[in-house]
Amino acid sequence: MKVTIRLFSVAKDLAGFREREIELPDPSNVSDVMTMLDGVDSRFADWRKVFRLAVNQEYVSEDHPLENGDEVAVIPPVSGG
Amino acid sequence: MVRLITSPIDTQEAAESVRTPESGGIDVFIGTTRNQSRGRAVLALDYEAYEPMALKVMALLEREACDRWPLQRVTIVHRLGRVEVGETSVVVAVSSAHRKEAFEACRFLIDRLKQDVPIWKREYFADGSIEWSGEHCEPLSLTKLEE
Numbered sequence: 065m066k067v068t069i070r071l072f073s074v075a076k077d078l079a080g081f082r083e084r085e086i087e088l089p090d091p092s093n094v095s096d097v098m099t100m101l102d103g104v105d106s107r108f109a110d111w112r113k114v115f116r117l118a119v120n121q122e123y124v125s126e127d128h129p130l131e132n133g134d135e136v137a138v139i140p141p142v143s144g145g
Numbered sequence: 146m147v148r149l150i151t152s153p154i155d156t157q158e159a160a161e162s163v164r165t166p167e168s169g170g171i172d173v174f175i176g177t178t179r180n181q182s183r184g185r186a187v188l189a190l191d192y193e194a195y196e197p198m199a200l201k202v203m204a205l206l207e208r209e210a211c212d213r214w215p216l217q218r219v220t221i222v223h224r225l226g227r228v229e230v231g232e233t234s235v236v237v238a239v240s241s242a243h244r245k246e247a248f249e250a251c252r253f254l255i256d257r258l259k260q261d262v263p264i265w266k267r268e269y270f271a272d273g274s275i276e277w278s279g280e281h282c283e284p285l286s287l288t289k290l291e292e
Contacts, residue, residue: 141279
């Protein structure tokens with residue numbers, strides 16, 4: 065399946081990209097995306113515990129199953145307002 | 146009504162947008178850029194957002210506030226991009242028949258916005274450094290920041 069990863073703030077800086085489409089085996093869940101990102105930059109794994117995750121613009125947990133066409137966002141601690 | 150804009154926020158317009166004949170009180174919160182953060186002088190903040198989700202979460206917060214308190218109107222406007230010291234970064238305005246609910250709902254909305262809405266700020270310090278600000282974590286200072 066194909067999913068789009070969107071990164072923001074420190075996650076974007078650590079991984080070096082804002083947005084990327086990736087191929088994943090079926091079935092996959094959000095945790096598989098995070099494991100893939102751990103491989104992009106070793107510091108990502110340290111930050112992982114404070115990142116929240118969203119699929120199609122709704123907060124989810126790491127075991128959330130993915131479907132073809134989903135948009136997965138890595139949400140570092142927010143600082144709006 | 147929830148909005149993300151890149152131009153200066155018209156706070157008067159935001160406050161007036163919630164005025165109705167049924168309202169006895171309007172509470173307005175204005176968030177402004179402070180000239181210091183964690184003991185260091187700040188020149189400006191720069192906000193970025195996961196825009197479609199930020200709007201979605203802001204709308205959910207608006208609905209939650211209207212479910213919990215008897216409000217007539219809610220307006221939330223957040224600015225994106227560079228916001229200089231002294232300028233407004235966010236306005237939350239609510240109207241209700243009575244002031245108690247207006248105060249409570251307005252506080253709820255800004256508190257929850259700061260916890261849940263996917264918006265992030267970079268702090269531009271006077272010493273030239275630029276850091277992401279974040280609750281619950283040490284800010285990360287990076288030499289290669291994507292502009």
